[in-house]
Amino acid sequence: xxxxxxxxxxxGGASGFGAGIARKFAQEGARVLIADLNREAAGxxxxxxxxxxxxxxxxxxxxxxxxxxMAENAFGQIDILVNNAGVTHMPAPLEEVSExxxxxxxxxxxxxxxxxxxxLVPQMKAQGFGAILNIxxxxxxxxxxxxxxxxxxxxxxxxxxxxxxxxxxxDGVRVNALCPVAGETPLLKSFMGEDTPEMRAKxxxxxxxxxxxxxxxxGNAACFLCSDEASMITGAALEVDGGRCx
Numbered sequence: 138x139x140x141x142x143x144x145x146x147x148x149g150g151a152s153g154f155g156a157g158i159a160r161k162f163a164q165e166g167a168r169v170l171i172a173d174l175n176r177e178a179a180g181x182x183x184x185x186x187x188x189x190x191x192x193x194x195x196x197x198x199x200x201x202x203x204x205x206x207m208a209e210n211a212f213g214q215i216d217i218l219v220n221n222a223g224v225t226h227m228p229a230p231l232e233e234v235s236e237x238x239x240x241x242x243x244x245x246x247x248x249x250x251x252x253x254x255x256x257l258v259p260q261m262k263a264q265g266f267g268a269i270l271n272i273x274x275x276x277x278x279x280x281x282x283x284x285x286x287x288x289x290x291x292x293x294x295x296x297x298x299x300x301x302x303x304x305x306x307x308d309g310v311r312v313n314a315l316c317p318v319a320g321e322t323p324l325l326k327s328f329m330g331e332d333t334p335e336m337r338a339k340x341x342x343x344x345x346x347x348x349x350x351x352x353x354x355x356g357n358a359a360c361f362l363c364s365d366e367a368s369m370i371t372g373a374a375l376e377v378d379g380g381r382c383x
Contacts, residue, residue, distance in 0.1 A: 141166030144212035149222030157352020302372030320350035346379030
């Protein structure tokens, strides 16, 4: 029960890595708000773990404010924020990615971190503690061709994590990031372009451990970084990638 008595918001918590993190947090004693654009899926995960669901568009300030208000009403205070919601564009030469796809990547992967920080950091500062976890990617550390703007958004997130950590440390707020390799999530097909046995084999050949990241892997790593066991860790970008970035 490493998170007993703590409350958490997990954005994009209705599927994939976010659902794995939400489940692990609940297993470890946390009260969890599942914030996701998919209201029905968020409700299913919330019902499963005894949490709270909130339909949220993390790229919209009004929606993020509503999410924070619901969490405050449900929990009283917010101890943990996991910025997990993310999107990508389909693999393509960088100059061929549409402006609409580019804007969507920036809004969901980058602007959302600004909006949640603007909304929730003041409360964390006032209470003198908090843990923020940003879900980045190995794409931000070891970029691959044809995912240029997604790669860039995750590199931005890693830098944002480190600068947030430096600024908020005196206020008792820790900020870390996880960098997973691609996993069994709804985004896998988008990363590969097509989900075929041949493409999977090609992708897996770049991961020394020989498998994709799982929601359970992410939940375990997230739980540690957001727990008091990691009280001396801030500004880290932990690779959960089976050796992909070596």
